[in-house]
Amino acid sequence: MIYVSRKEHFNAAHKLYNPIWSEEKNIEMFGPCANANWHGHNFELIVTVKGTPNPETGFVIDLKKLSLLIRKEIIEKVDHKNLNLDVDFMFGKMASTENIAMEFWKILAPAIKTIAPDAQLHCIKLYETPRNFVEYLGE
Amino acid sequence: MIYVSRKEHFNAAHKLYNPIWSEEKNIEMFGPCANANWHGHNFELIVTVKGTPNPETGFVIDLKKLSLLIRKEIIEKVDHKNLNLDVDFMFGKMASTENIAMEFWKILAPAIKTIAPDAQLHCIKLYETPRNFVEYLGE
Amino acid sequence: MIYVSRKEHFNAAHKLYNPIWSEEKNIEMFGPCANANWHGHNFELIVTVKGTPNPETGFVIDLKKLSLLIRKEIIEKVDHKNLNLDVDFMFGKMASTENIAMEFWKILAPAIKTIAPDAQLHCIKLYETPRNFVEYLGE
Amino acid sequence: MIYVSRKEHFNAAHKLYNPIWSEEKNIEMFGPCANANWHGHNFELIVTVKGTPNPETGFVIDLKKLSLLIRKEIIEKVDHKNLNLDVDFMFGKMASTENIAMEFWKILAPAIKTIAPDAQLHCIKLYETPRNFVEYLGE
């Protein structure tokens, strides 16, 4: 078993705001992250796939294909977008890094099977800033 | 003459949008940067001051004081904010990295004099992403 | 289960020196790391916490609170300090990166419970330099 | 159990080319990576060893010895070399990052036992570029 990773990035706006709470409670819980007019980040996304190398190519997965898949399924939908307003799979969810990573998993786990049937998604690692990041392994 | 630099960062939303143009022209000129619902970045800011070291301290400028000054004069005004809507010194200006850097200069050049009278601001370097950045030397 | 990480840093002096050994044996075992007058590092510390996101906040743990906790419990005690002479929880122990990481675990594992009762410390990752680092998972 | 890591680097040329395939099929499968005249990378190698710290040294493994071992067993054989033509342990294998990492494991797992009998190799992490990397845990 080998773990193969590809790093991509996107720039997006978001805010942390729970509509069932008052403005005051949102500020108390989320501080400046609840700023009504949004803020944003350069997100870094690392997608890790596991499997055994194909003897003819030496590849677990073709990283060029993986990069194109991530761009088509994820980056095009979130880059230069507002994660709360513009991204259908985030509607009705808190735009926390945790939740974003779990939604990316739901999209990428089956999509990776279409380009590498013998491999599987292992980890979604998402940096909101160089100092804050999450990892999700699917369970 | 020694050049001394301090790096700070902030996370903000913005868009590139010229209100005298049509929606179509804005999209044509700015592409996804004109997204109506904003996008955002982790900006990295490097402030460089020049001068001669004080013989008693070995410092051109106390970097702790410079850090506090940058946070008070700049970071508190732009971090977790919308650069188009929330930042008074950007009102009526295109929120390009070039313009942001020039506005930072106007604020920091005199402010640095108050904490280091014999030193002077040399450069504002502003990273919008790790791959896009600008430098302004005041003229 | 989601893994959430926060990165902090501190600058400290230390040396590797076993007092039961002769000066010669210390030099033989630790080389320049045994330098009598100390040396130092910019340590980078990554604290990883695991748990399930709270549905109301989307957070496993509030990273602002985690950052403040790490600063209060760890950074204030080690930053701009001598790890052999100034840090009570290192007294009588070799100031190796391994031992420092294990002591940080002992402090942070219960402390994290006080701010996030449903989450738990997963990993302490400590960089002594960009090329030398350790990870401790608590057992 | 503590995990201790050392990072080294090397610069090498390679190509991805399966000699049982036609030129056209190689280009189709590997794209520009099949360029007949080679291309190259600054590879970054992270070797992780696990074990318990020795009470007299505080070390799982002496990282200076580990660095020298990696340089002698790996770096001297691959740095400023062609991975397809100059490196005996890669003869007859696709020079994919996956395969290189697995060959490094075969060499380093027993070699580490000679300098740290109570520790063991845990992971080979190999960056081909800052955005493409693999990890191998030995099975």
Added chain:
Amino acid sequence: MIYVSRKEHFNAAHKLYNPIWSEEKNIEMFGPCANANWHGHNFELIVTVKGTPNPETGFVIDLKKLSLLIRKEIIEKVDHKNLNLDVDFMFGKMASTENIAMEFWKILAPAIKTIAPDAQLHCIKLYETPRNFVEYLGE
């Protein structure tokens, strides 16, 4: 005057070898960089353009256009290539980082005029490795 920079990268093979010298003299002068079978690098290229921001866009130069120009004029010609064998503008020249940077200048200085007539190329910065790099300002 504002300085605006864009960072791109490419992966290439090369060697340092002067054909008027003997094999021995090449090894003496260039060490492992003269390896007959090539070696390679992940080059990082930073292109800096200077000018005054356009009042309507806030841009010195559209960085999207600059990125596309660098990719078309430089990256497509050198990425996944052998700098000695595959790149016409390097034929007959030592493939040192200095010479590569100067050739990039000759191509980019007039090309930038075609997309930003009022701006001009200021600097080519080329990293061969994270620790070795050159800068060329055109004279």
Added chain:
Amino acid sequence: MIYVSRKEHFNAAHKLYNPIWSEEKNIEMFGPCANANWHGHNFELIVTVKGTPNPETGFVIDLKKLSLLIRKEIIEKVDHKNLNLDVDFMFGKMASTENIAMEFWKILAPAIKTIAPDAQLHCIKLYETPRNFVEYLGE
């Protein structure tokens, strides 16, 4: 004219402390940097040399020779040392990053002439931390 740079690093202890002042004044002026038992850093040093490429080698300066020179003249004297106690060229001087950089210049400017008579030292850039650094151009 081409500018060629080489990056090296060293780990050292120091403190900022002016012996003509009281303990209280030192704490007031230097804060935690005055800690009696020292603190330390992973310093990063970038040495930039300028000149014209030699037509036979394509080099302004042989970076392998420059690296060895920096290691012999600087790194061996400061790495794993105490900058206040162990380094003769710092005796009697405040161990500020500014002063360290200026002392490095005095040593390296003539030394570089011995390995590259037609080139000259252009800049000493010294990072004390990733966020605090100085540059000295010799005047």
